[in-house]
Amino acid sequence: MRPPLVAARRHLLMLSVGLGVIGACARGRTSPSAVEPGSLPATFYAGGASCAGTTPFQVHAYNADFFILRQAACTNFEKPFLYLVFGRDQALLFDTGAQKADVATPIDTLIRAWLARHNRAADSIHLVVAHSHAHGDHVAGDSQFVGRPATTVVGRDTASVRAFFHIAHWPTDRGAIDLGGRVLDVIAIPGHQPASIAIYDRRTGVLLTGDTFYPGRLYVRDTAAFAQSIDRLTDFTRTHPVTHLLGAHIENTATPYRDYPEGTVDQPDEHALALYPRQLFELDSVVRTMRGRMTRTAIRDVTIWPVTP
Numbered sequence: 001m002r003p004p005l006v007a008a009r010r011h012l013l014m015l016s017v018g019l020g021v022i023g024a025c026a027r028g029r030t031s032p033s034a035v036e037p038g039s040l041p042a043t044f045y046a047g048g049a050s051c052a053g054t055t056p057f058q059v060h061a062y063n064a065d066f067f068i069l070r071q072a073a074c075t076n077f078e079k080p081f082l083y084l085v086f087g088r089d090q091a092l093l094f095d096t097g098a099q100k101a102d103v104a105t106p107i108d109t110l111i112r113a114w115l116a117r118h119n120r121a122a123d124s125i126h127l128v129v130a131h132s133h134a135h136g137d138h139v140a141g142d143s144q145f146v147g148r149p150a151t152t153v154v155g156r157d158t159a160s161v162r163a164f165f166h167i168a169h170w171p172t173d174r175g176a177i178d179l180g181g182r183v184l185d186v187i188a189i190p191g192h193q194p195a196s197i198a199i200y201d202r203r204t205g206v207l208l209t210g211d212t213f214y215p216g217r218l219y220v221r222d223t224a225a226f227a228q229s230i231d232r233l234t235d236f237t238r239t240h241p242v243t244h245l246l247g248a249h250i251e252n253t254a255t256p257y258r259d260y261p262e263g264t265v266d267q268p269d270e271h272a273l274a275l276y277p278r279q280l281f282e283l284d285s286v287v288r289t290m291r292g293r294m295t296r297t298a299i300r301d302v303t304i305w306p307v308t309p
Contacts, residue, residue: 034241035203035204035243036203036204037063037204038062038063038066038206038243039062039063040060040068040244040272040273040274041060043270043272044058044060044068044070044081044250044270045267045268045270046058046070046071046072046073046267047072047073047074047266048073048074048265048266049073049074049265049266050074051072051074051075054072054074055072056071056075056101056106057069057070057071057082057097057101057103057106058072059106059110062204062206063204064117065085065086065087065114065182065203066083066084066085066201066204066206067083067084067085067110068081068082068083068246068273069081069082069084069097069103069106069107070082071097071098071101072101073265073266073267074265075098075100075101076097076098076099076100076101076137077263077264077265078098078137078249079249079250079267080095080097080098080137080248080249081095081246081247081248081249081273082094082095082097082103083095083199083246084107084110085179085182085184085201086114086125086179086182087178087179087180087181087182088179088180088181088182089125089126089179089180090125090126090127090128090177090179091114091125091126091127091128091179092127092128092179092184093107093127093129093130094130094131094132094199095131095132095138095139095210095248096129096131096138096139096140096141096142096145097137097138097140097141098136098137098138098140099136099137099140101140101141102144103144104141104144104145104148107127111125111127123149123150125150126150126151126152127145127148127150127151127152128151128154128177128179129145129151129153129154130154130161130164130197130199131154131156131161131195131197132196132197132198132199132210132211132212132248133193133195133196133197133210133211134156134157134193134194134195135193135211138210138211138248139156156195157195158170158190158194158195160195161195162175162188165177165186165197167186167188170188171188171189171190171225171228171229171232172188172232173188174187174188175188182202182203183202184199184200184201184202185199185200185202185236186198186199186200187199187200187232187233187236188229188232189209189210189212189229189230189232189233190222190225190226190229191212191220191221191222191223191224191225191226191228191230192212192219192220192221192226193211193221196210196211196212196229197210198210198212198233200236200240200242204243205241205242205243205244206242206243206244206245206246207233207236207237207242207244207245207246208245208247209233209245209246209247209248209275210247210248211248211249212226212229212230212233212247213230213233213245213247213280213283213302214246214247214249214250214251214273214275215247215250215251215252215270215271215272215273215275215301215302216247216249216250216251216252216259216271216302216303217251217259217262217302217303217305218283218302218303218304218305219305219307220294220304220305220306220307221307223292223293223294223306224292226287226294227287227288227290227292227294230283230284230287231284231287231288233280233284234280234281234284237277237280237281238277242276242277244274244276245274245276245277245279246273246274246275247273247275250267250270250271250273252270252271252301252302252303253267253269253270253271254269254270254271254272255269256300256301257298257300259303271301275301275302279299279300279301282300283299283302286299287304290304294306
């Protein structure tokens with residue numbers, strides 16, 4: 001039998017949780033229980049310098065309609081992550097990777113397999129190729145999709161991104177793309193690079209944050225824009241069910257506050273890919289205290305790293 005005080009505290013906790021869920025519904029927010037589940041592996045280890053027996057990309061199915069790809073270390077030390085998300089009518093490829101890798105083959109293989117599982121014709125889904133931002137290690141594979149049938153490659157400049165995703169006022173307004181029964185929200189997050197965007201998948205609650213937020217060195221080229229972008233991401237995360245924040249790299253080790261030096265190929269003891277709202281809120285708090293005067297600052301899972309334009 002519970003002591004009366006413990007039982008009372010438990011009752012109050014359950015009541016507050018219940019009221020929180022009711023309040024969220026009243027404000028039009030999706031309950032976290034409504035998102036579609038998925039899984040992440042224990043590690044996305046990208047291998048070492050040798051390509052012997054290594055595929056250019058490892059592929060992980062977060063679930064049946066959401067795929068995570070990581071480029072092998074032997075092809076490029078950046079080892080970027082790419083994301084492929086399927087809707088009924090379109091699929092979105094978010095980034096095309098760094099140099100020296102065949103990205104079209106694994107993407108086409110995934111698309112063919114997805115269509116076969118759904119008994120669909122080979123040409124019945126359109127591929128949209130978009131980018132977290134315009135830096136070379138995220139757009140190098142674009143040429144492999146230019147001219148591909150049923151494919152749109154979104155331009156890399158701010159004007160092209162804004163027009164394609166129907167962002168009325170850059171960067172304060174949000175855009176969206178409907179893949180067919182699956183809407184992705186598009187959040188402008190310049191600061192690392194002028195055309196940077198984040199993608200939020202309403203179905204899974206996954207927020208894709210590119211080079212703006214990931215376990216590693218957050219290179220800041222425009223401090224004012226970066227601070228405002230982190231603030232926008234934080235506001236969005238507070239009002240939407242976010243299950244994981246998945247970026248475009250892993251540069252930190254599994255040891256808090258410690259990263260691998262730039263150019264490291266083999267990272268056998270690296271940080272997990274996923275970050276969570278609490279880590280974003282921590283970054284936002286630190287950025288706010290800097291008041292625009294950013295200095296190189298290591299937080300537990302990321303490092304703020306201002307760079308000269």
